Amino acid sequence: MYARAQGAVYQPKLLINPQTTMNNYTRMLLVAACLFAGDGLLLAQTPTDAVMMKPREACLAVMYDHGKFDEYWEGSKLRTNATIATVHRRTIMPMIAIGIIDNLNVIISTPYVRTKSDEPNGGKLEGAKGFQDFGLVVKYRFLNRETETGKVAFVGALGFSTPMTNYLSDYLPYSLGFGAPEVSGRAIVQYEWNSGFYARASGAYLWRGETEAERDYYYANGSYYTAWMDVPNAVNFQLVAGKWFFGHSFHVEALYNSTTCLSGDDIRAYNAAQPTNRVEVGQVGLNAQYFFPNIKGFGVLAYYSQIISGRNMGKFTNLGAGLTYQFKF
């Protein structure tokens, strides 16, 4: 007998710089925060920045993310577990952001995920791989106003995601996702000073549906006689501070990200996580993005993030990089 621990992942942050026009820099930061609630994996694709693509412009991006953890929180207790050793989670995420009309963008993503444990591990369990959740985000900029000292923007975003394949969510820490639909609503406010410094805050509510396990009984602080597991709803907020350099061709930013499930049970002692778990995550990260001045439309980005606090969650370190290409159509 063995125990499966639970995993969690923070997902690719993507900075896309669309066309740079005279005074109007549009850029988009797409943060997909993937939380595994217990055996369930929740993917919230939340564009969290204030900048928009123009109509008939699109930005194509491919991100590669590598997350790993060798400690996780069992309830609130941080521990290791040689049954799963170090768990790796690698994601390739193709995505596209499209400008529909002024101030309205649509973002679509289709992450492909692979998970496995390092050798040696005591569990000898197979990892998992496959397409995770189809994500769609509609972003609308309600306000974009120049001031004496800079520029202020207010953006709302509605997201929807749902599993693309019949992956098993009840297989943590290796499951690809939490296996349930999610609807999210987010508000974003940003201020950018003329000096190039900017600050951004956003908050979101994440409604999650149910995921279907492949068993018709489970225990979550009591018996459940059903294959359906309730994946807890969550709130997320994010604070970002950054600066542009070299005339908006390069920027770096630091980020704090927090997600808190509003219900759920704890991982039990030396036992596997499951999608019903109450997941909490506090995470810090650094993002950098560069737009090639001489190669039209291309940009690169890289990021690093670390989970610093949590509950029922792997203490992930993530490293990611991506290529973006912006074009008109």
Next chain:
Amino acid sequence: MKKRYILSLLGACLTMLFVVSCDRELPVNLNYKHYDFASLDPNGGTWTPVLLSSPEQLDVPEPADVNSAEYQSELADLKAAMSNLTSQQRSAIEYWTNNPAIRWMEIAMELVAKYNLIPGPNPDGTYTLPSPANPAGPPPFPFAHPAYSSRAYAHLTVAQFDGLIAAWHYKFLWERPTPSQVDPSIEPAYGESELPSYPSHGAVIAAASRDVLTAMFPLEKDYLAARAAEHLNSLMWAGEAVQSDIEVGEYIGSEVAKLALARASTDGMSKAQTPKPVSDSIKQSAIDRFGWHWENQEIPQRPVGLAPLYGKVKMWSVPNVELTRPGPPPAIGSAEYQADVELLISHQNNMTEEKRRIANYWQDGLGTYTPPGHWNTIAFDYIVKYKLNPLRTARTLAYMNMAIQDAGISCWDAKYFYHYPRPIQQIPSFKTIAGTPNFPSYTSGHSTFSAAAAEVLTRIFPQEGEIFREWAEEAAISRVYGGIHWSFDSEVGLEQGRDVASYTIAAMESDGAE
């Protein structure tokens, strides 16, 4: 233009809110209600009990006449209890039903799931085992693994069965009418019943279940006392029984629980989890006999497998465990063994959603009610479908759970006699989709449990036998799909389970119920 989009955004918002608000209540209990029994089995008191020598062994006084002042006063109390029921009391009536043995099994299964957690390693790499001498632990006692839980289920259901045989004996000996037969103004919640009221069978079940489960799950004493108190009270709220019916039922329940617990205290379970030197000598015997042995593959390695001497635990229906011991598995390196290595690798490389579903559906691993629990849920469905009365329900569950425990004992005897390695020990870099348990491979516990359960259920519900046997075979193959058993573990395990069940069925044939 802008406005239109804002409006459609708002519309989308509202739609999403609507979708989200459609959250269902997920079922936390088995879905059944009270029902009219298909038969009453007036001769049930003559059936052969398992542990009780005879219902007359119990000191059950003759009930007071229903015209007596004593009874009339109890009846008045009953009517008072039934008036002005709170919504909580109404829920309790609906919950317990007129076949509450199923509810108590449900409680037992929930406790099994709660306690079915394998102790993890200490920081220094050692393992501490749960101890009944220090139930709070850590780790808490018990670790309700399949062997422990099948033993708990068997003792619980046997106590219920013996208690109900005694109750039936006295019910039909004295034939005290039900409260609503005495006073037609009483409307019993579960409908009119022809079953004599004294002793209350519900009270027998409540007391027997509370006492057996309290011994099996000592940390749950208060919880179980509260559940039993609610159940006993609900008998009056439902208009089922007056106080003297309940009191004598409680007495019978407590007495049969004592018998079950006396058996459990001397069945050899306390010696099943051996110290390392004993475990090592068992392993050495296998090496001497067969040239192979099983080793735990966990990190840090567990020094002793799960319950090496569970195969020596007292059986219910099999006189000697060796009567049901199967022949040896294929020798390591033999052609048959090699073919199974290929088969397992092939399943690993060609995993399908169907195989995965089967592996998961029957896994019933850590943190669940175990495979014996799964078979109880199957039994419940057919008990309700065929509207069995409480006595027949208890008989079904008792024989099935005795067969399951005997199958487990027989399986454990084979496991530690043959001490056969698991696939992950033998096949380099082999990976599984189910967790490999901490005991030898041959034979498969799931297979023996399931075949034994399916045979007993087929005996009781012969018209449903085909599906029970199909499920047993699916449970058996699920372990091969999961990557944790060889195919011969499962095939021989099925035969072994059927063999064990033949002893159980022989006992059923002569107990007077058929």
